[in-house]
Structure formats: C-alpha cells, structure tokens
Amino acid sequence: MIKAERISLSYISENALLVEWPEIICPQQHQQIIHFQQQVQTKLSDVIIDTVASYASLIIYYHFDKTTTVKLGHELSEIIKCLPLISAIANSEIIDIPVYYGLDSGWDIKFVSEKTSLTIDQVIELHSQTIYHAYALGFTPGFCYLASLAKQLQLPRRNSPRLSVPQGAVAIAEQQTAVYPTSSPAGWHVIGQTPMAMFNTENHDNDSNNQVSFSAAITVGQQVRFTAISREHFLDLGGIIHIEGNKKDIKESTKEKTS
C-alpha cells in the first residue's frame, strides 16, 4: 500500500518535474505509477509535453509558460489523492517471448550456471518460469527493463561490457532481464537469443515526407514471459544464431550444413 505522503514532487528543471515513490521494485507500486501517468496524460494534456516512467519514479515534461508550479503541483496532488491502492496485478495479457537458450546462442549461459552453481537446465527453468513486469523503456529504442529475476539468478553486471551483442540477445543483470532490440554494447550476461522483433516500424507516405512510425513489442506496465524453444524451432521462426567472435552466423538456409 502506497500512501500519498510517500510520493514526492520535485521541480528539477525549467520544464521537468520528478515524481518519486519509495525506492523499491514492486509491481503493485509500479502499476500505481502507470495509473498516475495515464491520469496526468489525460487530465493535464494541455500542459504536458511527455512523461517517462521508471522503476519507482516518473518525470513530467510540461509547458512551463502555460501553467505555474503552484497550479501544476496542486493538480498533481489532487490526482495523487485519488490514486487507487493496487493490491494485486490485474490479469492482463502476457507477452510471450520465445528464446533459444543454447551454448551457441547463450554466450554467458555457462558462466551464469557456474557462478550460480545451477545446472544450465535450472538456469533456463528459473528464467522462463517467472512472469516479469515491464518497468521502463530506455537505453536503446525498444529496450525494456523487466523484473524481477529469480534470486538464484541474480549476478552483478559483467566487469567489462561487450562492445556488441546481437539483435535479439536475451540477457540478465542484477534483478533485471531484457532483450536487446538491436545490436549494441552490453554489460549484461547473454543467456539466449529470440527471433522476435522488439519493435516494428511502418512507413506512411505523407506528402513528400517519408514519415515512419514506431511501435515497441512491450509497453511499460505489461507482463512478459520467456518460453524456451529448440534450436530448430528458433531457425524455423527465422532466427539467426549469432555466435560470439568471428564464426559465421547460422540461419535457416545454412541449417543443413551446420547441424
């Protein structure tokens, strides 16, 4: 239960206000943050530029020339007062992400199994049996922070981050797990790969401007589950196994030669 007194507002810059909840990773509290975010977007749409939610906080970007700090603070307090206390997470649709957890796709799965004293099968089971909550989007387009990872799997980040992990890498660090939507530098432990796209873009021909829109596979506040799939299934789904180092990547068309 989160009481209104435990929520603080700070005007951190000319046009940004940070709303903070107690520093915990908690799906119920986060659900309340998302509810608050939606209320703010709807009720104060004429002064709001954008809002960004994280684990236990929300930033509100606003047109400071269209309101005053006193007026905005009052309006936000009113919304906070009426926030429902969320005791259970609503049974929303769960997003299923298929993962091939293998020694070739899971660059660090052996390391994780050794560090945690679990077998590789146990690592897979623990990672795929939890239903995760999507806490924040950030880092790179479509990158969604999911938590909380089973306690037995929690490890600090890598001592030296990799310069590049492939698109679709499924990784863990501390209490979190995520899918890398695009090839990028990474400090987390890669335990598998998914063929699922973490975002889609769509072209709209609009006058002479080539307007493109973006939709992420996971929205903040949603629930996510990873499902273990076989190597064959991964390749059938169009996945490409990216192997660490310089070895050739494996895709459906080359399956016969490599398997």
Next chain:
Amino acid sequence: MNFLDVLKINGQCSIQDLGRLHSQHSGFSASGAADEYAFLSANQMLGNELNCAALEITFGQISLQAQHHCVIAITGANCAVKINNKSIKHWQVHQLSAGDTLSFSAPKTGLISYLAIAGGIQSKLWLNSRSQTLNEQSLGFNEEKIIISSKIPFGERTESITNTTNISQQSPDNFYQNETLTLRFIPQQLWQNLDNKQQQKILEQHYTVSPNSNRMGYRLSQLPQSALVQLPQTNQLSKPVTYGTIQLPKNGEPIILMKERQTIGGYPVLGCVMQTDLFRLSQLRPGEKVKFQPTTLLQAQQQLTAFYQRFN
C-alpha cells in the same frame, strides 16, 4: 527537390531541428540542436519557421556545392567560411547560385556552426522530427549519416528575402561570454545534503571540459574529494533524467546531460544546469573551463522565457 552536395567532410555533421520531445516515453532520446541560440538565430534571419531543420557542423571542415540557387544563413562557432574561395561573414544571410561552393574551416573559437537554408532542410521525418541521433544511425530511421557525396535536400522556397535580411545584423556577443562560463544549476537533494564548506569547495573550483564530451553528455574534471564523501554507496534504481542533469558517477567526474541524452539513468544527481547555460556549454571545447553556481527554478524559467521571446 533541391540539393546541396557534400564535397568534403572531416568531423561530425548532422541534420538538426528542435528534436523529438514527445517520444521520450518510448525510450527515444529527445535529441535536437545543441546550441538553440545559434540554431534559432539562423532560422530567424531567413524568415524560416523556427523549427526548420539546419545542418549542425561540429568544428567546421566541410565543403558543399549548391545544385540549385538558395538563400542561406550561417551562425555559431567562428569558422572561416568561403563562397567560391571568397570569405563571407558570419551571422548573416547569403545567396548561393547553382554550382557555388561553400566551405567551412575549423573555427577559431566555439565548436558548433549552423547552416540554415531558406525553406529548411527537407530530410526524412522520424518521430515528427528531422534530428539525426548518433545511436540510431545504424537503424535507418531517418536520413543516412552525412558523408562525402551525401545530398542534403532542401525546399523550394526562393521568394525574396529582402524583408528578413535587415534583422540579420544582430550581434551574438551579448549571448556568449568571453570569461569562464558559469553553469547556473537548480540543486537537488544531493546538493542539499552537503554542508556549507563542501558546497563552497565545489563552487570555488574551475572544471575542465573532457575530450570525451559529445552531443550526449559533457564530461568535466573531478569535483573536490571532500565533496564526494556524501555520494550514496549503494546502486540506486534508474530514474528519468533530463536536459542538463548533472550526474555524479563514482569517479567524481560530473557528466552534464545534453541534447542526445538517454531517457533514464542510474547515477546520483547533483542538480540540473539551466537550459540557456547549456546552449552556451555546447560551444565549449575540450580543455576549456567552467564553474558552477546554484540558481533557483524561478530564475531559470525567467531566463528561458526571455530567451524564447527574442525569437517571437
């Protein structure tokens, strides 16, 4: 569509407007022009809409050839600029005829110049903006990275600009300062937790801009050791960060988040530099010095309001 062809380029150059302020909830950097003063001035001189996309040129060193007649304005860092090898003035409107070559060499002072074109650069829109963002470059969302032989598209507007050239004589000197730049910041809890002596130590010192500074963040030399003891020892949950956020990693070297910042971050935060000082900061080069001075939210808002009034 009309084009400017890139003949030579050495260094960083990107297309920028005021960025994508409405897509941060999806994890997108706000991006946008680093020095809004120079950017908006260039558009104002041309009678453009203020959000028209322009070329942001870091440390000069680019040559372009006009394929069509166009009217341009050049602002920002003090590059030597030439049209067909003839030197031209900064903070002024010029005409380019088809075939003319425009070349920028490294600036004597400052870092970023803007080349605006009457009618604006008409590159691909992405998230309702034309701003190019470094960490999205490989994803192909908007215009490709500018290299030799890139074609920079611009609109058809060729009407007379005689009524706008008159205001082009404004001097930029009253915005930029010659002495050490003071970064006025709105303090946060971490600053309040320091005692008077620790705060004084931070304010007395000058900080050097690190070579690892870029459009994403400006890194500075270390804060006094005595001020660092208050840093939280445990990792904090990542929180949303904004333009000007002063992050304080364990090494004590502050990072000031600039236009191409990420949307959330995990480092402790000392406060937030006011926006008009961030425009000035974006013109500083590695090795130059800054100092800090706390300010109030009200002062920062008044400064920003006054700033935008210049352009209305």
